[in-house]
Each structure stands twice: as C-alpha cells, then as structure tokens.
Amino acid sequence: xxxQIGIVGYGNLGRGVLAALRQNPDMQAAAVFxxxxxxxxxxxxxxxxxxxxxxxxxxxxxxxxxxxxGGSATxxxxxxxxxxxxxxVVDSFDTHAHIPAHFAAVDEACRQAGTVGIISVGWDPGxxxxxxxxxxxxxxQGKDYTFWGKGVSQGHSDAVRRIPGxxxxxxxxIPVPKALERVRAGENPDLSARQKHTRVxxxxxxxxxxxxxxxxxxxxxxxxFAEYDTTVHxxxxxxxxxxxxxxxxxxxxxRSGVTGEGNxxxxxxxxxxxxxxxxxxxxLVAYARAAHRLLLEGARGCKTVFDVPPAYLSPRTGEDLRxxxx
Amino acid sequence: xxxQIGIVGYGNLGRGVLAALRQNPDMQAAAVFxxxxxxxxxxxxxxxxxxxxxxxxxxxxxxxxxxxxGGSATxxxxxxxxxxxxxxVVDSFDTHAHIPAHFAAVDEACRQAGTVGIISVGWDPGxxxxxxxxxxxxxxQGKDYTFWGKGVSQGHSDAVRRIPGxxxxxxxxIPVPKALERVRAGENPDLSARQKHTRVxxxxxxxxxxxxxxxxxxxxxxxxFAEYDTTVHxxxxxxxxxxxxxxxxxxxxxRSGVTGEGNxxxxxxxxxxxxxxxxxxxxLVAYARAAHRLLLEGARGCKTVFDVPPAYLSPRTGEDLRxxxx
Numbered sequence: 001x002x003x004q005i006g007i008v009g010y011g012n013l014g015r016g017v018l019a020a021l022r023q024n025p026d027m028q029a030a031a032v033f034x035x036x037x038x039x040x041x042x043x044x045x046x047x048x049x050x051x052x053x054x055x056x057x058x059x060x061x062x063x064x065x066x067x068x069x070g071g072s073a074t075x076x077x078x079x080x081x082x083x084x085x086x087x088x089v090v091d092s093f094d095t096h097a098h099i100p101a102h103f104a105a106v107d108e109a110c111r112q113a114g115t116v117g118i119i120s121v122g123w124d125p126g127x128x129x130x131x132x133x134x135x136x137x138x139x140x141q142g143k144d145y146t147f148w149g150k151g152v153s154q155g156h157s158d159a160v161r162r163i164p165g166x167x168x169x170x171x172x173x174i175p176v177p178k179a180l181e182r183v184r185a186g187e188n189p190d191l192s193a194r195q196k197h198t199r200v201x202x203x204x205x206x207x208x209x210x211x212x213x214x215x216x217x218x219x220x221x222x223x224x225f226a227e228y229d230t231t232v233h234x235x236x237x238x239x240x241x242x243x244x245x246x247x248x249x250x251x252x253x254x255r256s257g258v259t260g261e262g263n264x265x266x267x268x269x270x271x272x273x274x275x276x277x278x279x280x281x282x283x284l285v286a287y288a289r290a291a292h293r294l295l296l297e298g299a300r301g302c303k304t305v306f307d308v309p310p311a312y313l314s315p316r317t318g319e320d321l322r323x324x325x326x
Numbered sequence: 327x328x329x330q331i332g333i334v335g336y337g338n339l340g341r342g343v344l345a346a347l348r349q350n351p352d353m354q355a356a357a358v359f360x361x362x363x364x365x366x367x368x369x370x371x372x373x374x375x376x377x378x379x380x381x382x383x384x385x386x387x388x389x390x391x392x393x394x395x396g397g398s399a400t401x402x403x404x405x406x407x408x409x410x411x412x413x414x415v416v417d418s419f420d421t422h423a424h425i426p427a428h429f430a431a432v433d434e435a436c437r438q439a440g441t442v443g444i445i446s447v448g449w450d451p452g453x454x455x456x457x458x459x460x461x462x463x464x465x466x467q468g469k470d471y472t473f474w475g476k477g478v479s480q481g482h483s484d485a486v487r488r489i490p491g492x493x494x495x496x497x498x499x500i501p502v503p504k505a506l507e508r509v510r511a512g513e514n515p516d517l518s519a520r521q522k523h524t525r526v527x528x529x530x531x532x533x534x535x536x537x538x539x540x541x542x543x544x545x546x547x548x549x550x551f552a553e554y555d556t557t558v559h560x561x562x563x564x565x566x567x568x569x570x571x572x573x574x575x576x577x578x579x580x581r582s583g584v585t586g587e588g589n590x591x592x593x594x595x596x597x598x599x600x601x602x603x604x605x606x607x608x609x610l611v612a613y614a615r616a617a618h619r620l621l622l623e624g625a626r627g628c629k630t631v632f633d634v635p636p637a638y639l640s641p642r643t644g645e646d647l648r649x650x651x652x
C-alpha cells in the first residue's frame with residue numbers, strides 16, 4: 001500500500017508536489033484540497049480528486065500525510081494547526097521570527113490528535129538549516145555564512161511592487177563573489193549585509209510615474225534595500241514577462257572552523273536550482289515519507305528537520321542504505 | 327555532570343579527540359586506554375588517567391561513551407564489539423565491504439549488553455554518506471558523484487610501500503578539475519575512474535633499487551593505479567619528511583538531478599580540511615554526544631549516521647536550535 005498524500009493548495013508548490021510524487025513510487029497523490037472552485041484547477045484529466053478544503057475532514061481515513069502548499073504569511077499559521085487535528089502534516093513555513101509560535105500551535109494540535117507534524121521543510125529553512133546544525137556540531141569553534149542567490153526574492157519583489165507608481169517588479173538577490181572567495185579562503189571575515197549580497201530590481205512603471213522618485217524610494221527603503229548596493233532597471237511589461245519569469249534560485253552555507261593547534265577546515269554546501277518551488281516540493285515529499293514512518297513507530301507532536309533521522313527520508317531499508325550509501 | 331568520554335588508542339585520531347573535547351564544554355575526557363606502556367604516551371602532565379586497555383572493564387561505571395580510535399583493518403573489528411559489551415561505543419570503521427559484518431557484530435554485542443554503538447563515523451563514511459542520502463531522497467531522479475582530495479590516501483601509500491625497493495612513499499589523490507566542472511554544469515557525465523581522479527606518488531627508493539622497475543610496478547598495479555593516470559616522483563627521504571607530512575584532505579559530494587518537466591538541480595557538499603584526523607575526531611566527538619542521548623532516551627543496538635536525529639549532535643536545546651539555526 002503506497003503512502004497516500006493529500007496536497008493542500010495548488011499553486012507552484014502544489015504542482016511541484018504532484019510532480020515529485022511521480023518520482024517516488026512508494027507514495028501516491030490521493031487528492032488535492034483547494035479553496036478555489038475545484039474545476040478551475042485544470043486537473044480534470046488526471047483522475048485525481050479535487051476537493052474543497054472545507055471538506056478535508058471527510059478524507060481523514062484516506063490520507064496518510066497532508067502536504068501544505070500555502071504561503072507563510074496567512075495560510076499556514078491557520079491551516080497547519082487546523083489540519084494537524086485530523087492529519088499528519090508537513091509544511092514549508094518560512095517566516096523565521098514566527099517559527100516558535102507556529103511550532104507551539106502545531107505541536108499542541110498534534111499532541112491532542114495523536115498526529116505528527118513536520119514544519120519549516122524546504123531548503124531554507126530546511127536543508128540549509130541542517131547544514132548549519134551539522135557543521136556547528138562538528139566545528140564548535142568557527143563561523144557560519146549563508147549566501148542566497150542568484151534568485152528572485154518574493155519578499156523584496158513585493159516590497160518594490162508596493163511603491164506607488166510601480167506596476168510590476170522582480171528583485172534578484174545576488175551573492176558578492178569576493179565575499180564568497182574570502183570565506184572559502186578561510187579568512188573568517190566579518191561581513192556586512194552590503195558586503196554579502198547585491199540587489200538588482202527590474203521595474204515596470206505605471207503610466208506617468210516618476211522613475212527617479214521610484215528609484216530613490218527603492219534604494220532608501222530600510223531593511224529591504226538601504227543596507228545594500230541596489231541597482232534599478234526600468235523595463236517594459238513585455239520584457240519583464242519575457243525575460244524575468246525564471247524560478248531559479250540557490251545559495252551557499254559555509255562554516256569555517258578551527259581544530260587543535262590552528263588547523264583550519266571549511267564545510268561548504270551549495271544548491272543551484274532551476275526551480276525553487278519544484279525543489280522545495282521535492283524536499284516536502286521526502287519529509288512526508290518521514291512523517292509517516294515517525295507515526296508508525298509511535299512518535300507524536302511537532303518536529304522539524306532537526307528531529308528526523310536521515311534514514312526516514314529514504315524508501316530504502318537500513319541494510320540497503322548501509323551497503324549502498326555509507 | 328559532563329559526558330565522560332573514554333579514548334581508546336592514542337594515535338592521530340586519539341589526539342584529535344582529546345583536542346576536540348576541549349572545544350565541547352559539555353563533555354570531558356575521562357581516561358585514555360592503550361595497548362602501549364601508559365608512560366610512553368607523553369600524557370603524564372595532563373592529569374588524565376592512562377589505562378591499559380586490558381583493564382578497561384574496571385572503568386565501566388566511570389565512562390559514558392568510548393570513542394575508538396584504532397584502525398579498520400585489525401583494531402576495530404575486534405575492539406568495537408568487545409567494548410560494546412560494557413560501554414556505549416563510537417568508531418570510524420571505514421572498510422566499506424565489511425560494514426555489514428561489523429554492523430552485525432556490534433549490534434549483537436550492544437543488544438545483549440543494553441548499550442548503543444554508532445559505527446563508521448567521520449567524513450567518508452560519515453558526513454559524505456549523509457549528503458548522499460539526503461540528496462538522493464530529495465532528488466530521486468539523478469546521479470551521484472564523489473570526488474576525494476587533494477589528500478594523501480593511506481591505502482594507496484601503503485600499496486606503494488609494499489613494492490620491493492621502496493623505502494617510503496606518499497600517494498596523493500587529486501580530483502580532475504574538468505570532471506568536476508562537467509558535473510557542476512549539469513552534464514550528468516558517465517565518468518571512469520581515470521576521468522575522475524589522478525594519482526601522484528612521491529617515492530623514496532632503497533639503495534640500489536631500480537627506479538624504472540618500481541615506476542612500472544606502481545603504474546600497472548591493478549585496482550590501485552592501473553585504472554588511473556599516475557605520476558611517480560622519486561625524491562630523497564629528507565624531502566619526503568620535510569614536504570609531504572601534511573594531513574590535509576577533503577573532497578566533494580555532488581548530486582545532479584531533475585524534477586518536473588526537466589528542471590535541473592545541483593546539490594554540492596564540499597570539505598576542505600587542514601587535518602583529516604582532527605576533523606574526523608571532531609565528528610566522532612559530536613556522535614559520542616548523540617550516543618549518550620540515544621541511550622538516555624531508551625535506544626539500544628548499533629546505529630550509523632543515517633539513524634541519528636541531527637539535533638542529537640548538538641549540545642543546544644530543540645527550542646534554541648529552532649530559534650538560532652532553522
């Protein structure tokens with residue numbers, strides 16, 4: 001019997017989960033749950049039930065794990081604890097400051113219902129977090145560096161779009177090569193935000209908007225752009241749609257540390273992703289397998305990637321893993 | 327109460343464990359166990375008991391975890407199962423073909439005694455294995471690559487030293503930059519042994535030995551050198567000792583995979599180590615902490631890095647880890 005997966009939400013992430021499940025023969029999409037009109041999802045040809053989210057509870061006995069594909073701002077804080085009352089859940093909650101509160105809410109729901117939740121799954125938070133943990137545990141004396149990009153930051157793009165006169169925008173976060181070099185060389189530099197990343201904005205103006213004013217408002221926006229070297233390009237809507245639709249992303253986690261009488265060590269983890277949402281979905285699917293196994297062995301409550309034994313992500317047996325990958 | 331660590335064997339690894347424990351305030355070296363004369367270890371000034379290995383059992387109540395620092399050829403296959411009858415144990419067993427037998431022997435000893443063992447800990451096997459597992463679980467459609475070096479291979483150096491006429495030797499394993507480039511570019515190449523690594527030998531001849539004959543014997547040695555582009559340099563003993571004592575090593579684990587309709591992804595993990603043994607020791611110490619925690623929560627038997635929740639490697643609480651590293 002394959003592990004039955006419910007997909008909650010059918011945007012980029014939800015589509016990515018459906019694609020990832022096709023690569024994992026021990027798992028199967030059981031249904032997609034949506035707040036939209038089920039017919040509007042374009043899934044009619046796939047013989048996959050599309051169910052109004054309000055009716056999810058009826059699927060309680062048919063779903064092993066729900067993968068939540070909504071956003072961290074308003075969807076997941078409500079949906080993950082609510083669904084955890086009836087289902088094992090996995091989400092990609094990524095609002096860092098609110099993780100403790102989200103964890104507590106999901107943990108309470110899971111413990112009352114006897115379910116397992118795994119939150120904040122993806123690559124950052126997720127695989128990057130794991131690498132920070134492993135590297136710190138192995139090299140307690142050292143320094144961490146995380147670089148993101150090159151890739152579009154949704155949050156920064158949204159911030160530009162909120163400026164009056166802006167019709168549309170994309171913001172790329174780009175690591176500064178020189179900073180990466182210095183970390184790799186073992187210099188252990190102290191790096192400011194400006195020294196680590198540059199920001200490049202492609203902006204479509206509304207008719208009659210003042211380009212110089214928009215550019216000034218972007219470059220002086222605190223927390224988002226003022227602390228960085230920011231470049232602004234004004235382009236047409238046609239060009240934005242033609243040349244800036246890539247979902248590529250990635251980044252680097254490094255730890256530079258010292259052991260003994262000054263021996264230096266560098267641990268570097270790098271991701272280069274054609275599709276940020278499809279990769280995140282692939283991580284979610286692997287952790288859905290882990291959630292199912294944790295439940296079967298008696299675990300309950302909310303977990304993160306830090307709590308999950310690596311072997312639980314794989315469909316292979318312990319014996320097989322030791323022979324093939326150790 | 328700090329976690330009390332016994333160090334079994336006091337070569338490069340054992341010294342590395344002692345150095346690593348100084349960086350981990352929640353742990354403490356309780357004693358060094360040795361087959362040599364205790365006075366010969368040069369530890370008299372350290373107020374650290376040095377105990378004949380034959381008397382280890384008397385320390386049963388004073389040691390939380392034994393870290394075994396012997397070799398995989400003859401030490402660990404005997405010592406790890408024997409000590410697991412009385413202690414929690416962590417070792418760096420790295421003879422890949424014999425891991426299943428070693429696992430079975432340690433598991434049996436641990437289950438009879440109610441102890442926890444973690445075998446094959448270090449960077450390969452160890453952190454590299456973990457990265458292969460995580461990357462395969464996340465990208466089931468893809469291809470794995472492991473490159474080692476630049477660094478001295480003990481096994482290949484030993485193989486050269488066994489040739490008649492050779493007084494001493496060091497063999498460096500070096501990744502082929504072009505091969506790494508092709509993997510990073512997402513080409514998913516099929517790479518032969520020769521295409522992935524080159525081998526460079528520095529050899530000191532015995533008086534009267536025939537250099538051409540030694541060189542031919544090295545370059546045609548099956549499994550070790552015949553399948554590689556091998557360069558042989560003959561140097562003096564003084565030069566070997568002056569310029570080829572580095573313990574530096576490292577390498578790369580990469581997985582190149584595809585999701586959805588052909589989106590490519592690259593996961594790369596890299597280690598650059600000044601001291602192979604000190605880094606390995608640092609990994610052993612982190613897993614000794616995990617062995618202790620596993621025991622406290624009721625686990626028994628033999629484990630590998632695949633079975634250990636990442637959080638158990640860290641002295642920090644779950645709450646702290648989620649706030650700081652997730």
